[in-house]
Each structure stands twice: as C-alpha cells, then as structure tokens.
Amino acid sequence: MLICFSFEAYSQDNKELARQQVEIGDEIYYEQKAPEVAKEFYILAAQADPDNIKANFMAAKTITETINKGEATPYFLRAYELDPDYRFDLLYSIGRAYQYGLQFEEAIEYYNGYLAKLEKDKEYRGEDKIPNSQVKRRIYECENGIEFVADARNFNITNLGTQINSNSLDYAPVINADETMLIFTSRRKENNLNENVYNDNFPYEDIFMSRKVDGKWLPAENVGIPVNTLYFESSSALSADGQQLYIYRDENNGDLFVSDRKADGSWSPPVPVSANINSSYSENSVSISPDGQTIYFSSNRPGGYGGLDLYKCEKDRRGVWGKVTNLGDKINTPFDEDGVFIDYDSKTLYFSSRGRKGMGGYDIFKSVYEAETTTWNEPVNLGYPINTPDDDIYFVSTKDGKRGYYATVRNGGTGYLDIYMVEIPDMNSDQKQLDKQKINQLAENNQNLTNRNPDKVKAGETKTSETTTSLESASTLQAVQLLLRVEDAATEEAVEATVSMKDMQSGKPVQGQAVAQGIYRFDLLNSKETNYVLAVEKNGYVYKSLKVGIPAATNEAQEFRKKVGLDRASANYKMILNFVYFDFNSARLKEESFDELNRLKHFMVNSPGTRIEIAGHTDNVGPKAYNKQLSLQRAQTIVEFLINEGIDAGRLIAQGYGEEDPLASNDDETEGRALNRRVEMRILEANQASLEE
Template identity: 35%
Template sequence: MRNYLLACFLFYSWGAAAQNVEFSKDQFGNDKDGLKTALKEIKLGDEWYDMDPPRYEQALPHYLAAQKFNPNNAHINLRIGECYLHSGFKPRALGYLQKAYQLSPDVDPRIHYFLGRGLHLNGKWKDAIAEYKRATPATGTKNTAGFTQDIQRKIRECENGQKLEAKPTRVFIDNAGPGVNSPYADYGPVITADESVILFTSRRDNSTGGQKDPETGGFFEDVYQSTRAGKDTWGPARNLGEPVNTDGHDATVGLAPDGQRLLVYLEDNGGDLHESDLRGAQWRKPQKLGSRINSRSHESSAAYTPNGRSLYFVSDKEGGLGSRDIYRIEMEGRGQASNLGPTINTPYGEEGVFLHPDGKTMYFSSEGHNTMGGYDIFKSVYENGKWSTPENLGWPINTPDDDVFFVISASGRHGYYSSFRDDGLGSKDIYQITFLGPEKQPLLNHEDQLLASRVQPVKEALLAPPVAIASAQVTILKGTVTDEATKEPVEATIDVIDNSLNQTIASFRANAQSGRYLVSLPSGINYGIVVRQEGYLFHSENFDLPAGAAYSEVVKDIALKKLDVGVKVVLNNIFFDFDKASLRKESTGELERLQKLLADTPALRLEISGHTDNVGKAEYNKDLSQRRAKTVVDYLVGKGIDKSRLTFAGYGDSQPVAPNTTKDGRQLNRRTEFKVIGK
C-alpha cells in the first residue's frame, strides 16, 4: 500500500508539474543539431499534413521522430494523436492525445472530440461519452447540426459497446501465421468452404510490376494464395501472378465454395468487379462483370450463392438507401439487381458481404444498426421470405474500429478477417476466429445421493452435459473424379438436382488437373448428384438432407466408367415406396437420364437388376428385387425404348457390395443398377 500511494503521489505530482515545452533555442540551445533535425522532421510532417486531403500516414513517422527529441510538446503530441486516429493503429492515439491535453488544455478546440475518439477506440466507453459531451465544434464549422448528430451517434455507439462487451462472444482470435501474413499489409481473405485454400490481398514487395502507389507510398495490391499445410497452419503464400495480377491494384472480393471461380476488384471505371475461372492450375484472365452489376460508381464487395447462379454485391450507385448498399442479382438473364431493403441496408454504409454455403445466412459489415463504432460485422438469416434483424457478432470480434471483410467456413467453426493488432507481423494481418459456443452452465451438485445413509451413502458421479456448438446446416461433398481404368483426373461436370422437383439447381466442374471437386449442399432438400463426362457412363449419388440436418463433410472419390460390356453402374436416385415395387416421383430424373443414355446409344443393351440387404426372408427379398427391376424396365419401354434391348433380374441379397452388419452397409446393398450386356 505504501508503494502504491508513493506511485500515485509521484504520478500526480508529475502531472501537476508537467508543462508544454516548445521546440526553441531557449529550451534546447545546448543541442543545436538535435533541434535542427527535429524542426526539419516537423516541417516534413507538416508538408504531408497540409495536403488536401491530409496524408496522415506519411506525416506520422516525421512527427514521431520530432517527438522523440522533445516528448513534452503539446502540439506535436496532438499531431501524432490525430495521425494515429487516421491510421490502422487508431488505439495508439489515446496516450498522445492525453499527454497533449495534460501539457496544454487549450492545445486545440477539437481536443475533447479527439479525446473522445481515443477513449472510444480503446473501449473506455464511459470516459469517451463524457469527453464527447464536452466536445464543441471547431471554430468556423458551418454544419453545427451535423457535428451534433455525429456526437449523438458516437455516444450511441459507446452505449452499444458497453452492452456488447458485458456479454462477450466466446471465441479465440489467433494470427493466421507467417504462411499467410507478412511484414506488409495482408487483408481481404476468402476461403473455400472446407478451409483448404485461402486467397487474400497483400501489398508485398514482390507484387506484379514491383511498383509503389504514389498516393500511399505502399506497393500495389496483388492477390496471393495459400493452402492448408496442417490442422492449424498454412503453407507459404504465393503470388497468383499474371493474368490475375497486373501492374495496378488487384484485390480479392469473393470465392466460390469450391474455389474454382474468383471475384476480383480492379480500379477501372472507378472500381469494378471482375471474374476469373481456375482451369487446372492456371487462373484465366479476369473478365469484367456486366453493366447490370458494375456501374459508374464503386462496386467493392461481392459473394456467390452456393449454386453459383446469383450474386450479392455492394455498390454506392444512385438509388440506394445509404452511402453503400447490398444488392442481389441473378447472373444469367437480363433482370436488374434488387436492393435488399431497409432490414439490411441503413442510411450509413454497408460493406464486405459474404453468403454462407448454407445459402441462407449472410454476413456483412455496417456502419449502422447497433454498431459499437465504425463498421461492425453482422449476421442475418433469410427465412420465410425475409431477412432477419441483423445480429451484431459481438465483442471481441467487433471492436470500436472498422471490422470488415469477414468470411466463415461451411462448418461455422472458423471465421477469418483482417485486423491491426499488437501481435501482428507488421501491418494489417489476417486472423482466424474460432467460435467456442455458449458457456457451459455449472452444476450445483456433482453427485447424486442414490441411497440415504449416514454411514456410507451410495453415490453416482454426474457428468456435466456437453456444450453444444451451433452447427451449420450444410453438407460438403468433395473428392476427386478419375477414369476408372487409367486413374487419371477427369474434368467432369457435376450436376446438383432437386429430386423432388426434378430440376438441376447447380452445375460445377471438377478441376482439369487434379480432378478435385467440392459441392455445397444446404439442408432441407433430397439431392441427386450426377457426374457426367463425354465418353463415360454417368455416375449418380443421393443425399437426402432433411431440414435442420447438422454440418457434415463427406469425401467421395468417383471413378467414371467407359461404356464397355460387363460394366455395372448403380442408380442411386431411383426410389421405391417402402416394401413395394412402385416408383416414387423423386426417381423421375434418374430414369430420364437412363432413357437418354439408351436413346443416344441405339445399340446399347442393358440388364436392370434389383438388390436388397439380408433383412427378411431370402425368397421374399428376391421377389421384391425382381419386381422393382421390372418396374424400371416397364417405365423405359413406356417411354419408347425397344423391349428387346432390356432384361431384368432380381438378385435379392445374393450380391452384396458391403457388409450387412452395419446400417450404412445395408443401405448400400439396397440398390438398383444396370449392367451393359451389349453395345
């Protein structure tokens, strides 16, 4: 206590004695060279500061050099504080602003506003509110009403910050590491749905062209890519090079869930969106998106829907509700973009839109809603034909500074964004957010008294219930497509079909070089997956995902077969009523594909066969499987296929393809397939 009181006495004694020290010969006559250098730094800083608009980041190092020589000058501390307020490291402004005020309370008419901003950006909500209330407009301010509105808004932001910090979101926030980050600015991350690949924007010294932006002094932006090297690590990032990167600014905007289509921002026409396709290992030259998306204004952010057919994007074009709004557009056709409306868009700016692979959860940043300062990240869900009220992701994900360009994995477990933090590798870095879910509720008693006995009670330990972490309602299907005989990759087309509607809702292509594919399947649909390539028999899979089905990741490698006698193909999207031979309507698409195969190959002859698991009597299973195979043949004959080209057989449980000892094995054995018997 004695040491604490002594420290307080010394602090307050120094504060009372602190006074402003000018950069003059009277003060530093014994160090003429040091004074001369300091004054030169101030002059250089002022040249940048006095530009229109001021170049705060360029002025800052000069003012810091001068302040190192004379740390007790109110004006230089004020200038440093103001420069930090316009930098990436805004919270650092507070100490300099407080010192400026301590040295000279009348150092600047704006000092209370600046102090409010410094306190606000450091999360000192109550003190910030007090300073904001003391702030007055600078001399000569014409729009005093606008100043008052700005103060009132910032007070509301502080009040929101108090509430949000009181109930923090349970997360870990970790630097993504040296594989991704560098001593230069790294930001704008976009990821594949399974987090296997990350692309981002960086201003590194190995940028394409190697030139610097004359306005900022930093290197031009380029797009970089890193792949997952381990559970928690990323491999070394590489510059995508030409044709994606140019001598100018090239920035990431959005990435399709499978990583085969990339949206980039280029500075032509005020800032437009472009799209590039990955063919094998090479990204093609970005093509400008049409005038239905790009305008004479600024389009800065965009995100694909999971089926790739629609686009959400941000624009400040005329007719919006605020400075920047979020729009949606169908990429095919001639329809115009629709504004998402006042539930999402505010009179302030919206930015950094991202749509989760579940197809209904949108993340975006906004200066409106209940932000705690600058842009905060929000979440909204589209249900029953409308967007839900945006939910602030909370503290510490959001801060009093700008928090923008957030993306999240399909699992919902990890999010990524960029931030200026003290543990960064240099400038702005990319961080990984791990969502921990709600906090476990404590048990009042961890033992259950099963038998009342004073001598030796019988007890049972009670385990605390596990904490449920919210799981995204989406399934990720991924793997490789190869030629069954050669094992070489095949650039096949993957069609995603809504079996209940018999409609193709999305089409993707496997990578030409690796054969890899990834498909995002939001819950609530009975999906047919059809893999096709010219010269091969089609391959089908079925995923019946009920509404609310939790996140899962399925790896399915597919070997396509060429049309040869003896080849067998399972028809996974043919369905029968339980214990009957009547076809369900969800089978229509698969039957039509089989009909087309026969129509396109007139000499083709097939055996249609039915198979069951070993549950039930063998005689009954064989009869049921034969009746089901006959039903398929009857359908095809009814559609004009010559009966002589088709035979049917029921094999019951005699030809299993998996053990009948598990549920999954029995499911695989219950199947309809065809075998090529002539061509």
Template identity: 35%
Template sequence: MPRILLIALLLLAHVAVAQNVEFEKDRFKSDKDGLKEAQREVKTGDEWYDLDPPRYEQALPHYLAAQKFNPNNARLNLRIGDCYLHSGYKPRALPYIQKAYQLNADIDPRIHYLLGQGLHLNGKWTEAIAEYKAAQPAATGKNTAAFLASISKKIKECENGQKLEKAPSRVFIDNIGAAINSPYADYGPVISADESVILFTSRRDNSTGKERDPETGGFFEDVYQSTRTASGWSPARNLGKPVNNEGHDATVGLAPDGQRMLVYVEDNGGDLNEAELRGAAWRKPEKMNSRINTRAHESSAAFTPDGRSLYFVSDKQGGIGSRDIYKVEINGRGPALNLGTTINTPYGEEGVFLHPDGKTMYFSSEGHNSMGGYDIFKSVFENGKWSEPENLGWPINTPDDDVFFVISASGRHGYYSSFRDDGLGGKDIYQITFLGTEKPPVLSQEDQLLASRAQPVKEASLAPPVPIATTQVTILKGIVTDEASKLPLEATIDVVDNSRNELIASFRANAQSGRYLVSLPSGVNYGIVVRQEGYLFHSENFDLPAGAAYSEVVKDIALKKLDVGVKVVLNNIFFDFDKATLRKESTAELERLQKLMVETPALRLEISGHTDNVGQAVYNKDLSQRRAKAVVDYLVAKGTDKARLTFAGYGDTQPVATNNTKGGRQLNRRTEFKVTGK
C-alpha cells in the same frame, strides 16, 4: 467557489500551459543540431499532413522522430494522435491526444471530441461518453446539426459496446501464422467452403508491378494464395499475371468450390472482375456486366452457392445509405435489387459474404448496434425476408473497423484481418474459432447421418470434432476420374431438385486434379449427376431434410465409358413403399436415361431391379422385376423402341454390399442398367 480553490485551479491551468515546449532555440540551447533535425522532421511531416487530402501515413514517421526529441509539444502530439486516428492503429492515438490536452487544453476546438474518439477506440466506454458530451458545446456554425448527430451516434456506439462487452462471444482469435502473414499488410481473406484454399490481398515488395502507391506509400495490392496441407497452410504465393497487374488487384470473393474468384480493380471508379480457375492456373479476370459495375464504386461481393446470383456492395446513387448491399442474377436481365432497410442503414455497409447454406449472410455495417466503425453482423433469410441483423459481439468486433469476414461451411472457423499486438507486421489475417455455448467443447466421434434415401452414399463422413456447428448444409467433395485409366476428368456436376425436376446449378471438376466441391443446403431432395462427353452419367442422391446438420462427405467418382457389359446404378429412381409405382421424384433420372437412348441410337439396355434379403426371396424377385418393368414402360411411353430394352428382376441374388448392415441393405435395394449392345 472558495477563493483559495479558485487560485489553485488557475495555477494548475498556468502550469499545464507552461509545460508546452515549442521547438525554439531558447528551449534547447545545449542541442542545437538535434533541434534543427527535429525542426526538419516537423516541417516534412507538416508538408504531408497539410496536403489535400492529408497524407497521414507519410507524415506520421516524421512527427514521431521529432517527438522523440521534444515529447512536450501540444501541437505535435495532437497531430501524431490525428495521424493514428487515420491509420490502422487507431487505438494508439489516445496517449498523444491526452498529452496534447495536458499541455494545452485549448489546443483545438475539437479536443474533447478527439479525446472521446481515442477513449472510444480503446474500449473506455464511460470516459469516452463523458468526453463526447463535453464536446457538444463546441458544436457551432453551419455544421452544428451534423456534428451533434455524429456525437449522438458515437455515444450510442459506446453504450452498445458496454452491453456487448458484458456478454462476450466465446471464441479463440489466433494469428493464422507466418505462412500467410508477412511484415506487410495482409487482409481480405476468402476461403473455399471446406477451408482447403485461402486467397487474400497483400501489399508486399514482390508485388507484380513492384511499385508503390503514390498516395499511401505502400506497395500496390496483389492477390496471394495458400492451400491447407497435413502440416498447416502452405507458404503463400503471388498469383502473378494475368490475375495481378501493375496496379491494385484485390480478391473480394470466392465461390464455395474455389473455382471462381471475384477481384476488385481500380477501374471506372472501382469495379468487380471475375476469374476462373482452369487446371492449376487462373484465367484473366473478366469485367462483370453493367448491372453490377457502374460508374460508382463497387467494392466487395459474394456468390450464391449455386453461382447464379451475386450479392455486392456499391455507393451508387439511389441507395439507402452511403454504401448499400444489392443482389443481382448474374446472367439475368433484371436490375440489381437493394436488400432494403432491414439490412442497409443510413450509414455504410461493406464486406458482404454469403454462407454456403445459401441463406445466412454476414456483412459489416456502421449502423445497427455497432460499437464503433464497421461491425460484423449476421442475418438469415427465412420466410421470404431477412432477419434483424445480429452483432457477432465482442471480441470479434471492436470499436475500430471490422470488415471482410468470411466463415467456413461448418461454421466453426471465421477469418478476417485486424491490427493486433501479436501481428507480424501491418494488418494480419486471423482465424476465429467459435466455441459455442458449452465449455469445454465436447468431442464427437459419431458420423453425421446425411439423409434418408433409397441408396445413400457409403463414404467417409467427416463429422466436425466439436459439436457446436449450427449450419444446415452438406459439403460433397471428391475427385472425378476415368474408371479405367484412373486419370482425373473435368466433368460437369449437375445439381437437381428431384421434387421439382429442376436443375439448380452446374459446376465443373478441376481440369487438372478432377477435384470438385458442391454445397447442398438442407431441405431439398438432391439428385447429383456427374457427366462427361464419351462417358455414361453417374448419379447420387442426397435427400436432406430441413434442419439437417452440417456434414462433409467425400465421394470419389469413377466414370465409365460406354461399353457392353458396363453397369450403372440409377440412384435417383424411387418407388412407393413395397410397390412398383414410380414416384415423381424419379422424373429427372428417367428423363436423363431417355435422353441417353435418344443420343445413342444403337444403345441397348437391360433394366434390372434388386432388393436386400429381407422378406421372402420369391416375393422380392417379383417386386424387383415389376419395378424394372415400370422403368422400361416409362421409356417406351416416351418413344424408345421396345426392342432396345429388356428388363429383369434379380431379387437379392446380386448384392453389391453386405446384407448384415442397414447401410449395406440400402445399397442392395437399387435399380440399374447394363449395356447389352451399342
């Protein structure tokens, strides 16, 4: 190296070191009072920083106050950078670490690693890789192998980030607004399938205990709720007791219908509780069973659409990584099953969420092809196994932790929390709008066809305005009422697989409002049965072929009391084409009718068959009569007294809808019963 260049480099190094300014009297002769105050701030910050574990959040404001007085102290800048690296605002660490390095290149053996972290968190991939590589020679001692492995992983994350940023996801990411977000930390959103309700966790000054966490200095966590109105989200309200208590209470999961909530509590190392909504009030959360909660840390969970099983995250022993995702049947007897190495990695998984289609899982992971920290991934359960997890991409994922993502049933909107420049305070909740592959989005004005069925629901079908959804699920929702009084009923909604004659799930309408919501993944012939003690059952049919696109159907149901003259359509009775032969898919409905006859010994019924006006009237009447007789014959064969039953075929003489449309004709082709005695 030429002698002149060497001297220049040495002089530059000397200047860099000489620029470091200590908090000494000789440096600040003209402002002794300011120096004393800055020294007090540094001392207080050090007291918090040097605790075990360090209290970065408490130390940071003191260090920043001192830094305003003296911005050129390498040690102080490095500690500020380290505090930011352990905060929600990690990218802010970079200028302070760079400043510390400029002031004293030997300030810390880890300086290149810390520089790499700061650059990495700001998406400066190439520069970060260079710093990580420069940090490798500093890896000495007993932890050398672990440190080198960490550097190697960080470099790989940067390479992932480079690739993902070059092909960004087409999304809008918008702050959800002041009705939900506050000057405090707001995070962990969960939503009902139709996005009508959102619950989330916040650390606000109106928390139930109104006390601060001694470790972080922030208020204790509470659960808040907001509902969507015609003008947007309603102002969030604290759920209060019995959901929230004096300690930490955080919502981590919500059933698709919004009637069951999963709450995290700091008990037994961190456990999951379940609360049920009855009317307008949430009941006290109850601890989940020991096959879910252990002495380890169970942090997040999600219901399956049928409500029978739970996916949850735990750091219990025997896992693949530091935190794994498990699945368990809630009321079963078998142990929780680890989802295996396709999903779980040697690192951590967190924030599991199952889409209402029952097969698409979203979760966060430090492994796979993460670009840094936890990234959000998607995997689909098909042919008996989970697909290779897919990174949701930039800018949804960032080099920082991206966790606790949920998505609507339509697949159009996702929700998560993030620290961003347009935030209202601490961490805020954001809505992600997925735009799809085409630009601009095209508005669809056509209703979505739900299914081919004998008698389909003729109600408002709310098709998404942007035809980009790829989810394969139908959301059926509405209000259950008494037909006479119009008052809401807390009815039970049974979901039956007609092909298997199997009860899939049971739900309840809300006790106060009568509202219900059912998620119906595609690929099943569903029988929907609404029942309430003292009323005749009501049935609907949804035959959703595999691959049927997303749709929302609003169906308000008025239940009828058992009175003479009342008619009920049997929507889940099916016949072979142009025949009176009952199909096996009719079994569940027929058994339901048989049960009604057994439970009501004095009940007498007329079973009637009806057709549309296509074809000859004489033939249609004969066909409808033969079909009605087939139902009566089934009931008699199962033990019902023949004297309690009559049958009639009315052909097209008693239409319930116009015969001028395809939908009307479908409604007219029906089997029903009429109460003739009780």
C-alpha cells in the same frame, strides 16, 4: 547558479532537438506520406520536450492513423493541458483515442465535453469542426462497446502469421469449401507487380494465394498476370469448388470481374461479371451462393439507403444474370455496408456495417433470410472480441461453420490490417438461446462475473481472458510440446548445449528438460499464441538466439519440432544481434536487451583470443551523416557494456556504417527499413586452439 545554468542549457538543447525532430516528422508525414515513420519522430520530440504542443498533437494524430490507436490518448491529453484551444476538435480527438483503447466511459465524457463546446460556439465554421450527429454516433458506439465488452464471447482469434500477413495491408480473404485454398488481397511491396506506390504511400493492390498442406498455410504467392495488373485488383469471392474467382478492378469507378481456373492451375483473363451488375458507379465486395445462382454485392449506385448498400442478383433459366434488387432497410442503413458473404446454407448473410449497433468503424453482423416471410432477420452484431472500435470486415465462414476468416486491426499484428482466423463454437446458434443459456448457467452456479471479481471493471478493461478461462476450464487443455534438436551446423551431429526459453512479453522463463543427446523438450500451456526467445549456448560455438511462436493449447495434443545448428567461431563469421534494442533515434539501450548482451559476454569469456567488431547500421530515413553517427554511437554503447563486464577493450572494435550496407530495400518497413536498423557482431579473429573442448 552553475546547476541552474546547466539545466537551462540542457532544456534548451532538448527543445531544439524536439523542434528538429518535428521538422523531420513533418517532411515524412506531409511529403513522403509515411505516418508510421513520422510517428516515431513526433513521439521522440514529445518525449524530448513535453511542452512542444505540435509534437504531442502530431504524435497522437499519427498514432490514430496507424495501429495501436489507443496509445494516442496521453499525447492528446498533454496537448489539451498545454492549450485547450489548440484545435477546436481536440476534445473529440481525446474521446476518439479513448474509444479506440476500449475506455468507453472516458470517451463518452470527452465527447459530451465536445458537444457542450459545440453548443457554446454554434457559429464556428472551421475545418476542424466535427458535426453534432457524428459525435452522438460515437457516444452510441461507446455505449454499445460497454455492453459488448462486458458480455465478451467465447471466440478464439488467431493471426494467420507471416506466411499470410505482411507489414502492410492484407484483407478480403476468400476460401474454397474444403479450406485448402486461401486467396486474399495485399498491398505489400514484396512480389507486387508494380514497384511504385500509390499516393497514400502504400503499394497497389495485388491478389495473393496460399494453399494449406498438412494443416498449415504455405507462404502466400502473387497469383500473377492476367488476374493482377499494375494497378488495383482485389479478391472478392471464390466459388465453393475453387474454380471461379471474383475480383474487383478499379475500372469504370470500380467493377466486378470473374476469372476461371484452368486445368494447369493458372487463371483465365478476368471478364466483367455482367452489364446488369456493373454500373457507372462503384461495385465493391461480392459473394456467390454455393449453387452459383445468386450473387450478392455492394454498390454506391443511386436509389439506395446511403453510402454503400448491399444488393443481390439471380440467374434466369438461361443462366443470365437478371434484375438487381436492393436487400432493403433490414440490411442497409444510411451508412456504408460492405464485405458481404453468403454462407453455405444460402440463407445466412454476413456483412460489415458502419451503422447499426456497432462499436466503431466497420462491425461484422449476421442476418438470416426467412423464406416464409421473404424477409431478412434483424442483423445481430457478432460482438466482442470479433468486433472492435476499429475496422472489422470481410468475414467469410468455413463450410462446417466452425471457423471464419476476416480482416481486422489488432495490437500485436504483423502490419496495419491483418487476416485472422476465428473459431466460434456458437456461430450458428440463435443469439437469444445463447443469452438464455448464459443466464441459466449463472443461476446454477449461483454467481456472476461481478462476484467472481469483486473489483469494479472499468470501461476499457475487458473480461475476455476471464470468460475464456472459465469456458476452457470445462475441458482439459493439452500442453503444446516443443522438441528441439541442437546440432553442429557443419556435421549435423547432435550436441549437448545450454538451452533456455523466455516469454518475450512477460520475461518469464520456461523450464525444459534434456530427453536425449542434443534433444530438449518444453511443455507449454498457454491460452493464446505466445512468442518466446529461444537461446542455445555451447563453448566453442557461436551462440544462437531466435524467436519461436507457440500456438495456444487446445483439447488436442500438439507437437512441434525445431532444429538449431550451431556454428564454430571462425574469422569473418557475422550475425545480427536480434534482441538488442535501443530507444528510438537514441543510443540508449532498452532493458530487454541485456539478456542478449549477456549471451554475447559469455561467448567472449569462453572464447579467449577471439576479437570482434560491433557494427551499427540504420535505414535511410534522416540525414546520412546523422545516421552514420547514430550507428557508431550504438555500436560504442555495446562495446562499453562488454568492457564494463570485464572483456578486454583490445578485443573489441566499434564501427558505424549508417545506411551504407542495407540488407534489403528501404522502400518498405518490415521487409526493408526494419531489417536495415540492426547491430551486427563480426568475428575478426578466432583462436581455434583455445576453443576446442
């Protein structure tokens, strides 16, 4: 009876906790309009009480409104198990989540289930009714997805990293001909001209610019006034010489402007492109031909084929923009077409469409203009993995045609919408010729992808790595070499230390070697960019652990040099325990925290007489008293770990500061709240005599 009573009490506590977390999630979602933050509370509530149907449904709903949308599937499924009639469109929502997760066959099954429900209840008129035509479009997208994933192309896609991307929305990249200038649009909080946010809880659009120096993009900077204002501006096109920037402004329902670059590098006040081009309707993306004589743009003006259509306009002999013409039904559909780019050959058009043979959201297509017939070729989908079931848009190509830049939502990105670079060896090859080459190659090898892997490939699994690996094996990849110098931070003299590296995702350690006094070398051979935890330890010093990103190996040798300065232990020295993780809204340590905690233990063992404070900190989401208590519990968890590992309790103090000592503004996630959610170690007393070697 006691056991049953305890279990019932525990269960009731969990249900009440889940109810409170749903309330907090609702306030954040509906009042603050911050689904990314609300999502965590809904997920926690669903974990605390799996029978809370609202927690499960809202966890799934907010996941599909942020990133990693395929992770919504189990929460939608749980809601369906609890009550199949919780929402009329629940089957459709499950299919949508499966589609986002590339599990197309499962998605089709649930879409068909929803169609059967529609057929059974034809008179239903609720707001959660999804029309038959939309569901059939989704099924068509899934069928395309199965085809595209099975025929994954040889694309090397790389996130441009935090020099360019933020934790918010970054998109609409444009580049000059020599690929030394990148201009793009961002809704980041940092360096935005407007401190406030729009009603969707994101900052207003501003235009940013980065320059490439020695092959690397410098940190992006706001181009400032007069191009940017306190409201919405978006980069749309850049002339080949980088001297004219075409932008979108939210004036007159959305118009196109142009700004000229001055001799001192600043930009002139933007002026409307032309009254012939701008209308009382919306003009969105724009692209200018290399000779500056033809402009392509998107607009929802009347007379099109539906939604946003693509148009073009040419200059007359006087240099004045003339008549605007629709690109026709070879390009436009009843759906939206946007993100237009005319290539350097002045005949290859890239654009994004929500229609045509896509796999969901915006897909990027290519069409070539045939001068002889004065028509555009049938647009070709660039395929997987460039395109995904989410939005893929704003593609621009380099002058040599070997690379492209575009915006997409992908797992492992830095924010919502990120800018990526894609290397496409076959970008300008004819698609039919490519298919023919593939067939011939398979025939010559007397094998196919199925024979290479006898296991059936399920919908949702991709062959990207398999295809990429087989293509890469034809050439010799050169290891990426990391040279690390460890030195005394005060004297800058090289010192010997214990150095280790471990793959952050797999946990696999990497072997390195000492090549000189304080110099260590690691040779890394990865098919994609990989993040590692680099740890440096030495008696008498405070250890350092940091994240290091290593790019994918290529056919050319790459060498990177990094310097780590170690500090001697001294009173009031403070550092963040970067690799200590807790379950959300909990003081329970995650398994991946113990490497960092063991380094802290080694430091304490090798630093007798040193006393430290473990300080917990939170952001300002949730009640202040609750945050302070949670921060203290987390600090105490670490202290208890050290005590259990043999560290004298008298050398340890736990403190919880809650939201009282932020490192940054809590207004945005990555640069604010994420930094403020931390645990710090502060040295209270250091016995220097005992630290000397």
